[in-house]
Amino acid sequence: MLTLLGVLVVIIGFALRLNALLVVTCAGIVTGLAGGLSLHDVIAAFGKAFTLNRYVAIVWMVLPVIGLLERSGLKERARDMISRIEAATTGRVLMAYLAIRQITAALGLTSLGGHPQMVRPLIAPMAEGIAESRFGDLPMPTRYLIRAHAAATDNIGVFFGEDIFIAIGSILLIRGFLAQSGINVEPTTLAKWSVPTAVSAFVIHSTRLAMLDRKLKRELSAPAGPSSPTHGLAPLPGEPGSAQ
Amino acid sequence: MIGLEAVYLLMGVMLAGIAIVNLLDRPDAKRYNKTMFWGIYAITFLLGTHLPDFVNGCLVIGMVLVSSIGGLGRGAAESATREERAASAKRWGNKLFVPALIIPAVTLLGTSTFKDIRIHGVALVDPAQVTVISLGLATVVALAVGMAMLRAPAAAPIQEARRLMDSVGWAAVLPQMLAALGALFALAGVGQVVSTLVNRWIPLDTAIVVVITYAVGMALFTIVMGNAFAAFPVMTAGIGLPLIVTRFGGDPAIMASIGMLSGYCGTLMTPMAANFNIVPAALLELPDENAVIKVQIPTGLILLVVNILLMYFLVFRY
Numbered sequence: 001m002l003t004l005l006g007v008l009v010v011i012i013g014f015a016l017r018l019n020a021l022l023v024v025t026c027a028g029i030v031t032g033l034a035g036g037l038s039l040h041d042v043i044a045a046f047g048k049a050f051t052l053n054r055y056v057a058i059v060w061m062v063l064p065v066i067g068l069l070e071r072s073g074l075k076e077r078a079r080d081m082i083s084r085i086e087a088a089t090t091g092r093v094l095m096a097y098l099a100i101r102q103i104t105a106a107l108g109l110t111s112l113g114g115h116p117q118m119v120r121p122l123i124a125p126m127a128e129g130i131a132e133s134r135f136g137d138l139p140m141p142t143r144y145l146i147r148a149h150a151a152a153t154d155n156i157g158v159f160f161g162e163d164i165f166i167a168i169g170s171i172l173l174i175r176g177f178l179a180q181s182g183i184n185v186e187p188t189t190l191a192k193w194s195v196p197t198a199v200s201a202f203v204i205h206s207t208r209l210a211m212l213d214r215k216l217k218r219e220l221s222a223p224a225g226p227s228s229p230t231h232g233l234a235p236l237p238g239e240p241g242s243a244q
Numbered sequence: 245m246i247g248l249e250a251v252y253l254l255m256g257v258m259l260a261g262i263a264i265v266n267l268l269d270r271p272d273a274k275r276y277n278k279t280m281f282w283g284i285y286a287i288t289f290l291l292g293t294h295l296p297d298f299v300n301g302c303l304v305i306g307m308v309l310v311s312s313i314g315g316l317g318r319g320a321a322e323s324a325t326r327e328e329r330a331a332s333a334k335r336w337g338n339k340l341f342v343p344a345l346i347i348p349a350v351t352l353l354g355t356s357t358f359k360d361i362r363i364h365g366v367a368l369v370d371p372a373q374v375t376v377i378s379l380g381l382a383t384v385v386a387l388a389v390g391m392a393m394l395r396a397p398a399a400a401p402i403q404e405a406r407r408l409m410d411s412v413g414w415a416a417v418l419p420q421m422l423a424a425l426g427a428l429f430a431l432a433g434v435g436q437v438v439s440t441l442v443n444r445w446i447p448l449d450t451a452i453v454v455v456i457t458y459a460v461g462m463a464l465f466t467i468v469m470g471n472a473f474a475a476f477p478v479m480t481a482g483i484g485l486p487l488i489v490t491r492f493g494g495d496p497a498i499m500a501s502i503g504m505l506s507g508y509c510g511t512l513m514t515p516m517a518a519n520f521n522i523v524p525a526a527l528l529e530l531p532d533e534n535a536v537i538k539v540q541i542p543t544g545l546i547l548l549v550v551n552i553l554l555m556y557f558l559v560f561r562y
Contacts, residue, residue, distance in 0.1 A: 003432045006425075007468055014515050020522070021414050022312040024421045025305065028428045035432025040298060042428070047301025049427035051292040054252055055376045056419045056519065060409065061255055061383040065343055065390050067404020071324045072394050073333030074340045080333065111351045111375060115524040121344055124528055144528075148535040151524035152512075155536075156543060159508040163501065170473065174500045177477055181485055185497040193501035193558070200550045205543050 006031030062116050070121060078122050079129025090131045090146055091213035094153045095206050097123055101157025102202060106164035113154050124150040135220035142220065149212055153205070160201035163194035247370040249293060251380035256289030261402040262409050274317030278410065280310045285417065304421070311414040319411035323403060336394070343390035347382045354378025408527075415526040415533075419519035422470050429469065438465065439482025451494075452556055454487045459552045462503050463510035463544075470516025472507025479503065494559040502555040509551065512544035513537060 006027040013023030025046075032042030066074075082088055097113075104112045113119070124147045131146055132138055138146075162168045166187035178185055263283040266275050284307045292300055310316075324332070333340065355378045358369040369377050387401060409416060429435070442461060448454050458479060465475035484503060488494040511517045515537060525533045532538075 001437065003434050003437050006429065006432070007434065010425075010468070010516070019312040019414070020418055020515070020518070021308045021421055024418070024425050025308045028425045031425075031428050031432045031434065035428075037431070043301035043305065044297035045301070045428055045431060046424050047299065047304055048297040049424035050304050050420055051288065051295075051297070051300050052427075053420050053423035054255075054289060054292065055248060055373070056423060057416065058251055058255060058376050058380055060416060061251075061258060061380055062347055062386075063408045064258065064401035064405040065347070065383060065387040067408050068387070068390050068394065068396055068401050069340055069344055070408075071329070071332075071396070071400065071404055072336060072340060073324075073329040073331070074344060076330050076333035077337065077340050081338070109348075109352055111355065111379060112348045115527050117344070117347050119524060120527050122341075144530050144532070144535060145539070147528040148525070148530060148539040151528060151536045152539040152543070154524075155512060155520045155540065159511065160505065160547075163505060170476075170504050173473055173476065174504060177480060178496055178500060181481075183485075183489075183496045185500070189497045190501045193498045194505060196554050196558070197502060197505045197547070197551055200554070201543070201547055204546050204550070208543060 002034040003031060005034050059114060059116055066116060066121050074121050075125040078125040079132070082126040083129050083133035088130050089134070089213050090127045090149075090216060091209040091211075093127050093130055094123075094149060094209050094212075097150075098153050098157045098202065098205060098209070101154060102161035102198060105158045105161030106198070108165040108168065110158055110162050110165075110168070113158060115151055115154060119150050119154050123154065131216055131220070135216065138220070142216070145212075146216075149209070153209070156201060156205050160198045164191050164198055166191045245366055245370055246368060246377060248373050248376060251377055252289045252293070254380060254384070256286045258402070258405060259283075259286035259289060262286075262406045265403055265406040266410070269320070272317065272320070274315060277310055277314040278316055280314075281307055281316060281414070282409070284310070304424075307414075307417065308421075316410070316413050319413070320407045323400075323407060339393065343386045343393065346386040346389055347379075350382035350385050351375070351378045354381055411529060412523065412526040415518065415522050418522060422516055422518055426469055426471060426474050430474070435474070435478035439478050442482060448483070448487055451488075451492045451560065454483065454492060455556045455559070456552055458483045458488060458499070458503060459506040459548065459555060462507040463513075463548055466507040466510030466517075467514040468516065470511075470514055470518065472504055472511055475507050475510070476500075476504055488559060492560065495562050498559045498562060499555065502551050502558070506548055506551045506555075509544045509548040512540040 009027040009030050010023060013027065014020070028046050029042050032045060033039065037045065082093060101113050127150045128138070128143055128146050131142070163170055165171070171187050171190050174190055175185060175187060259282050263279045263286060266272065266278040266282065269275050272278070284303050288300060288303055355375050358374050358378060359371050361368040391401070442457065446453070446457055448457060461479045461483060462472065462475050465479055466472045469475055480500065480503065484499055485496070488499050489496050511520060515522055515534060521537050521540070522533055525536050
């Protein structure tokens with residue numbers, strides 16, 4: 001039971017919004033000590049695991065080139081380009097990205113997206129720019145909401161697409177684990193049974209993106225009112241449309 | 245053979261550059277803290293492989309103390325004004341996308357071809373690390389093309405990297421820290437304790453209760469650990485195999501596939517999955533670090549219910 005103290009530290013630390021690095025370090029030390037390790041061994045185990053997992057951080061190597069392109073107007077260009085498409089809306093742009101991300105991940109191309117490479121320089125500015133070109137200058141909370149949706153769409157697309165690819169880590173893990181228990185399954189079988197969830201994920205999240213479009217229209221075109229009275233309905237009081 | 249070590253050296257050089265740019269930025273009140281933080285991080289990449297585990301652990305704790313007690317302050321401002329960037333965007337047009345799209349293109353190309361390139365029978369690139377090494381190489385190619393095209397000053401890439409890295413701040417290190425925490429959890433046997441508790445307290449004698457416990461357990465355990473891969477062996481050995489498969493005769497492949505995806509629903513809802521949820525909030529400069537999670541929770545919850553229904557109706561039928 002004492003070994004769960006570290007989990008408790010994590011929950012309390014995140015709930016109190018303490019510095020996450022500090023919370024995680026404390027949780028690691030508490031867990032190690034409760035598990036019977038000496039302080040020296042806990043620090044060594046932490047150092048070893050940290051060093052072994054350095055590959056997680058390699059994605060940051062995209063920053064010099066992304067920064068260079070941003071300095072030269074990449075985000076502005078992404079906004080301009082997408083706002084020329086008449087039928088484009090924030091929700092539809094993100095829906096298209098969701099579909100592309102799911103399909104490419106299902107083909108094993110998970111490295112095609114990602115937050116530093118795709119979302120920050122291209123997808124988020126497009127989603128934001130399209131709303132700007134339709135509704136004029138956006139309030140900051142709206143900008144933040146659209147950006148958060150752009151990041152979420154990338155996650156949902158890759159999570160619920162990648163398991164259809166037979167050589168992805170999770171399929172290999174499932175297969176290896178079941179084999180240890182004497183059950184042999186083909187990767188293609190595992191991949192096949194990931195399809196119903198993938199389709200459901202697309203339907204559910206696309207619906208939410210359509211709701212985001214309606215919310216933007218309702219909130220942003222109403223106050224601008226006098227020039228476009230036919231645009232959008234006034235928000236109903238207490239309508240649960242905020243999708244939060 | 246090109247292994248991870250080569251990529252780590254490049255990463256270390258970049259981080260050292262970021263530390264130096266911070267050190268030279270005299271008006272920045274927190275410049276010494278930032279220099280220390282990124283400088284120590286650079287050392288873990290440049291020398292980490294050769295240092296003893298205990299020294300690496302002390303370096304990590306040093307970074308944590310600098311960032312939590314000293315604080316890293318705010319990121320640097322944009323280096324080009326809005327007007328300059330708009331003018332540049334007009335000048336370069338869609339060519340600006342070329343270096344950005346080189347990154348995924350070269351990564352994919354490398355991932356698919358490096359495995360088969362051999363020189364005198366030795367693989368050119370470590371086959372186990374092809375994706376990470378391809379990504380590292382892709383950033384170098386993209387940067388070379390970008391510099392040749394834009395003819396920016398030589399210091400521009402590192403100054404821009406520093407601007408972006410400082411805007412992400414300590415969150416950049418969080419995914420790696422959480423991976424280390426996961427290793428400690430495994431070492432201390434957190435998983436076994438959880439599955440013992442579940443088996444003791446939940447009446448697992450109808451198929452629907454077992455399916456719900458397995459799927460919700462996958463999601464909850466993933467929320468705590470930040471990783472569905474850590475939850476899967478624990479929940480499947482504790483509940484999935486003995487109950488869904490052995491007692492109720494369910495299909496192990498369907499159970500495992502949908503079980504893993506139920507775990508992913510948990511990934512959408514937890515700050516512990518920092519690289520997916522906290523890092524993008526920092527990267528997109530959102531004031532609320534949980535903004536991405538808040539947007540994902542409705543999709544995560546609805547999809548978890550759908551997964552439970554799918555598993556219940558499919559797992560006993562095929």
